[in-house]
Amino acid sequence: MKRILLTLLYIILLLPLAAQAPKQEVRAAWITAVYGLDWPRTRATSPEGIRRQKAELIEILDKLKAANFNTVLFQTRTRGDVLYRSDIEPFNSILTGKTGGNPGYDPLAFAVEECHKRGMECHAWMVTIPLGNRKHVAALGKESVTKRKPAICVPYKREYFLNPGHPQTKEYLMSLVREVVERYDVDGVHFDYLRYPEHALRFPDSYDFRKYGKGRSLAQWRRDNLTEIVRYIYKGVKALKPWVKVSTCPVGKYRDTSRYSSRGWNAFNTVYQDVQGWLGEGIQDQIYPMMYFRGNGFYPFALDWQEQSNGRHIVPGLGIYFLDPSEGNWTMDEVERQINFIRTRGLAGEAHYRVKYLMDNTQDLYDILEESYYTAPALQPAMPWIDSIAPTAPRNLSVEKQADGYTLLRWQPATDNDKRNAPTYVVYGSDTYPVDTSNPENILAQRVQGTEYIYAPIRPWMARKYFAVTATDRCGNESEAAFSAE
Structure with missing residues (x-):
């Protein structure tokens, strides 16, 4: 003892x-x-x-x-x-x-x-x-x-x-x-x-x-x-x-x-x-x-x-x-x-x-x-005993700089068909390419619905240069990432 x-x-x-x-x-x-x-x-x-x-x-x-x-x-x-x-x-x-x-x-x-x-x-x-x-x-x-x-x-x-x-x-x-x-x-x-x-x-x-x-x-x-x-x-x-x-x-x-x-x-x-x-x-x-x-x-x-x-x-x-x-x-x-x-x-x-x-x-x-x-966001742990299959990845992530200093991200959706458990999206950003989606410090937003996101950095001089988006389902499974162009 x-x-x-x-x-x-x-x-x-x-x-x-x-x-x-x-x-x-x-x-x-x-x-x-x-x-x-x-x-x-x-x-x-x-x-x-x-x-x-x-x-x-x-x-x-x-x-x-x-x-x-x-x-x-x-x-x-x-x-x-x-x-x-x-x-x-x-x-x-x-x-x-x-x-x-x-x-x-x-x-x-x-x-x-x-x-x-x-x-x-x-x-x-x-x-x-x-x-x-x-x-x-x-x-x-x-x-x-x-x-x-x-x-x-x-x-x-x-x-x-x-x-x-x-x-x-x-x-x-x-x-x-x-x-x-x-x-x-x-x-x-x-x-x-x-x-x-x-x-x-x-x-x-x-x-x-x-x-x-x-x-x-x-x-x-x-x-x-x-x-x-x-x-x-x-x-x-x-x-x-x-x-x-x-x-x-x-x-x-x-x-x-x-x-x-x-x-x-x-x-x-x-x-x-x-x-x-x-x-x-x-x-x-x-x-x-x-x-x-x-x-x-x-x-x-x-x-x-x-x-x-x-x-x-x-x-x-x-x-x-x-x-x-x-x-x-x-x-x-x-x-x-x-x-x-x-x-x-x-x-x-x-x-x-x-x-x-x-x-x-x-x-x-x-x-x-x-x-x-809790210095960075955290995603929910997965529930593989309910579902272990990740959603399909979003595609064709585009990045458009706005006149007001904001950045508009758009992507094509995951193709999963379960409307009751439709995937939402996690948006990542960093100053290095490709974006490291394993690092929680790079999470900008989670549970994003729809296929666009406006990135508005709190301090313009700290704005991220590169972006990635993944799809997640409600059992915590995360897809592969779609990356913005270098």
Whole structure:
């Protein structure tokens, strides 16, 4: 054990030397709507209120884009209420101050559109099992799922929950997911609290256990219930849109590892999440384990996730809120070491909880990411288990200098015919020919729709001379490049 811990310490000490930004990397942030923790601060009760609420979100997205983030986890369902036009559940009161109040626009549609304008992915972050406390459920009234579908809901410790042991629970959750995936151009659906309450030995599911347990232990039956929900939703999403990523943010420690103990608190035993089983079965595309720990609470468990990933994307969630003195006593070097470790070990990227601490530049976090870690754009990692065939390359890239100092790029499109998953384009530029498309420093824009792009350098004397364009599909496959003439 001492040798293993010394090896880990040695690796960690060397990490600052190995932090070069990869070309493909998930750089995500959670935008929390519950209680307006990150957004919104104003209410959409008038045209001016709608404008200000939208402007607040645009400010967040602009700042994320400026620091080369590429993934937004946008809270879409909280506790039995939602932030989109649903036929199933009411609008969240945070939008208007009133439960079910119509904000006058569709926040999810707006978030997706604005993320895509900036070349970023938008994932619908959906809280699944918890339904809120008694006061919240009472405020929802007849619109609450506890009133409309009482058979699948249970009270526990002054709160209400969907019952994972009831066969109709997975169908209800899938009905919500289907609305989101069919109606919106989301890039992913991201499930939170897809677990039982912690140490819920008295969770009121004894009737269902007797009926459906079939000789299993209570713990195994509960794990199987969550796995069946994950499996059912994963297969349902892939039947609708195969490229939509399905992910979960599980408890950050799966179970005890050979390297270090979880000290009695882990996903497998405490909340009945068999997440490594989900990865092994291939019913997750990404996981965002909530690794809000330091030292031996982080590194051995991050290695464990990666070693059991089955090739899927492991994106540790970083507890950046602990940088706030009122939340914890972390210093910025904790976060830097964790990002360096993630890159050194080849994990898919990292996610930051929550976006407020990025916007507030807590302990210079935002500045350090922008200036030292996210200095160049990053493309999304590929999903070869869904599709490994790259699009055809664009052709005949032409470059036309404009009188205003801008440069107009035009090309002929890739010839792929899947209109639902039509490729978009990545534009590269450099001062050397041919443009090195393996270098992320040369990425000028990504997720470009259409077949032209206006290059407008911020500083004219830093303008790139040569250009290249590739096509990418929504599974992250990138084509060969079309180059401008020398």
